[in-house]
Amino acid sequence: MSVLICKVSLLEAITDNIYRVHLIPESNFSFRAGQYLILQITEKNRRPFSIASTPMEKDILELHIGASGYNAYTMSTIQHIKNNQRIIVDIPHGHAWLREEKNYPLILIAGGTGFSYIRSILLTALTQQKNRYITVYWGGREKKHLYELDDLNILASYHPNLNIYPILENFTDGFSGRYGTVLSAVMEDYSCLSQHYIYLGGPISMVKSARVLFCAERRAQLSLMFADALNII
Incomplete structure (x- = not known):
């Protein structure tokens, strides 16, 4: 691990509560794709954020940070x-x-700014x-929370092996995706995830x-499931 001093070159509001x-x-x-960094606010105040950029980008680190004016903790990060x-x-x-050991298909599942991890x-x-x-x-509550959906659809147009499924919790006029939760969508689409x-x-x-x-209903292998939260639940 390395401690880095970084220049802030961009801080922009993507939506009313998401910042790039x-x-x-x-x-x-x-770093490896899927890892995270820890932002040091003070010596004892350290906060983790997924790295949205790729290891191939050697001169920049991109973060997507969810922060609301109603939450002093998250807004203090933006203020810092x-x-x-x-x-x-x-x-x-x-x-x-x-992981690249096997050429199994990838299923990337994100809720909200969890997209930064799968990006x-x-x-x-x-x-x-x-x-x-x-x-x-x-998945997100409203379409604006799927803040890079247009970019994903463009990617899919160039990669026939890539499928994108946006899912909203709340009904939105003009939205052509699915409603519900990301997990229910995966359960509907796959009978086996082994x-x-x-x-x-x-x-x-x-x-x-x-x-x-x-694991219980679609025979997924826990050894092929990845999320840092799996280490603490």
């Missing part, structure tokens, strides 16, 4: 980034990175394993439910 951050490290770094031209991060962390895995897999079958399930790599980015409750449902 670009950091330019002042020294060399490395706003107030400091340079910030300190510790990288890399986590064991839920992209790095998706873009890396498309670059390094162009013919691998990949299915993305991305030969799939499954990556999960989202709340601990979602990861816990996925482990129970997929």
Whole structure:
């Protein structure tokens, strides 16, 4: 692991409660797709964030941070980034990175800003394993929370092996995707998950439910399921 001083080159609001951050490290770094960094607010206040960029991008780290004015804890992270031209991060962390031992299809499941975790895995897999079958399930309350859906659809138009399934909780006019939850969508689409790599980015409750449902009812192999939350549930 390395402690890096990073210049903040971008802080932009993607939606009313999601921010994109670009950091330019002042020294060399490395990580695997699916790992995360720890942002140091103070010596004792350290917060983890998935890395949305890919290991191939050698001069930038991208983060997607959910933060609401109603939540002082999350907004304090954004305020820290706003107030400091340079910030300190510790990288890399986590064991839920992209595996390449077997060429099984990938199922990438994200809720909200959990997309930042699967984004790095998706873009890396498309670059390094162009013919691998990949299915993305991305869920949110409203369409605006699927903030890179247009980019995903463009990617899918160039990669016939990539399928994108957006899923909303709330009805939205003009939305042509599915409604419900990402887990129910996966359960509907697959009768067996025993030969799939499954990556999960989202709340601990979602990861816990996925482990129970997929293993008990769809024969998923726990050894082929990845999420850092699996280490603590």
